[in-house]
Amino acid sequence: MVGRPTLGRSGLMTPLEFTLLTFGVSILAGVFGALLGLGGGIIVVPLLTLGFGIDIRHAVGASLVSIIATSSGAAAAYVRDRLTNLRVAMLLEIATTSGAITGALIAGFFNTRWLYLIFGIVLAWSAIAMMQKRRERVTDVTHDRLAARLRLSGGYFDAARGKEITYKVEHTRLALALMYLAGILSALLGIGSGILKVPTMDLAMRLPIKVSSATSNFMIGVTAAASAAYFFSRGYVNPFITAPVAAGIVIGATLGSRLLGRMKSSRIRAIFLVVLIWVSFEMIRKAFAP
Amino acid sequence: MNDAPLFPLEGTHEAAARRIERLISNLLRAGVLTSLAIVALGTVVSFVHHPEYCSSPQAFQELINGTPDYPYRLGSILAGVGRFSGQALVALGLLVLIATPVLRVAVSIFAFAAEKDRTYVVITSIVLALLVASFLIGAVA
Structure with a gap:
């Protein structure tokens, strides 16, 4: 499947057409990525592998750069608007990065089929929990002791x-444990952990959805930078393929980051839920794929 | 709902924190814009050097599936930039982009230090150390 063009016209496509088309789609991807913290x-x-028949390693190389582009493109606005909670981000980043290192060390000991299934079920459960908690009530959140000591409120x-x-933070320990597991899973499956970061901050720490999204947005860039540097040094970051992706996403993410502050929290939550359910379905499908 | 401040902040500290946030925000914007400009320039240069990119499907297949002829080591990238090669310029721009989050973590250490927040100086330093460690593990594996 992978490595063969499946889109009818891709065999006849010129480099110019590829660059323009990918640039356009990437702008859209950047807007959504910045809004949702993914x-x-x-x-x-999928665009690069299924659409253009590009080798999966080069697609992942481009994708890692695209994560950084989303993160850094949106960051300037989120830091200025104080949407990113830098303390929460740094604290959780310790857990995610150690999880990713653990994952890299134990890779190969697990059946990926089971991992996909677990990942899919976790996401489905997060979707259900986030759906039940449709209305945001950040006022009845009480600080846990660790959160108070680490001054996580904002x-x-x-x-x-x-x-x-203004908001407080709870279940800090639980969030750290979940982020460690998320780091392991994303390292084992090569999946960005943004999709797990937002529900953790939303459900466990009970941060406002905009803060969860902006904070996740910061964290995914940091996590992806380490992997991207590795892919780059191996020659899997093809400049021709990656250029329109990176440029489009930076522009899209800058636009998206200006939207986040102005959009209603309930709408952002709804869009995130749709993506969550879709990815959950994809993961479970992969677990049962022949 | 927000009648009372949840966390007491001394005026000077908050002012310092806001200044630093602004500094980080501007630094990020500068890094991203620099990388975007270099990537865009490199792309234009590539197309100018290779007019067949506008018409040849075969050139596309070679670019995505052929043996990689683009630079990915720092030395060869800089050498390519010296020759004004489009691919090398794009690669340089992408490297600048990859460096921005790492730079942001590093700058945050100084930001927390300026706020006299020793706990977070330690936490952020651990994050930076883990980043370096995970890169080294990746390079070995």
Whole structure:
């Protein structure tokens, strides 16, 4: 399957057409990635492999760069608007990165079929839990002791509601444990962990969805940088393939990051849920694929 | 709902924190714009050097499936940039992009130090150390 063009016209495509088409799709991927705190990988990888018959390693190389592009493109606006909680990001990043290192060390001991199944079920469960918690109530959250000691609480100005929102954080230990597991899973399956970071911050720590998204957005860039450097040094980052992806995503993410503050939280939550259910379905399908 | 401040912040510290946030925000924007400009320039140069890219499907297949002829080591990238090669310029721009998150973590250490937040200086330093460690593990594996 992989490595063979499946899109009818891709055999006749010129480099110019590829660059323009990929650039356009990447702008859209950047807007969604920045809004939801996910890398553009779930859009970029299928486009490159299934659409253009590009080798999976080169697609993943481009996808890793696209995650960084999403993260850095959106970051300037999120830091300025105080949507990113830098303390939460750094604390959880310790757990994710150690998880990723553990995952890299134990890779090969597990049946990926089971991992895909577990991943799919976890995502499906997160989707159900996030659906039940449709309305955000950040006011009845009480600080846990660790969160208070680490001063994880924060505040931002919500442009959609026109007022300052302050929030507290709970279940810090649980979130750290979940992020460690998320790091292991994403290293074993080569999947970005943004899709697990947002539900963890939303369900366990009970951060506002905009803060979860912006904070996840920061973290995915840091995590992807280490892997991207490795892929780059192996020659899997093809400049011709990656250029339109990176440029499009940077532009899209910059646009998306300006939207996030102004959009209603309930709408962002709804879009995230759709993506969550879709990825969950894809993972379970992969577990049972022949 | 937000009648009382949840966390007491001294005015000077908060002002310092805001200044640093602004600095980080500008630094990121500069890094991203630099990389975007280099990638765009490299792409244009590639197409100018290779007019067949606008018409030849065969050139496309060679670019995506052929033996890699693009530089991916720092030395060869810089040498290529010296020759004004499009592929090398794009590669340089992508390297700048890959470096921005790492740079952001490094700058955050100084930001927390300026806020006199020793706990987070330690936490952020651990993150940077883990990043370097995971890169080294990747390079060995």
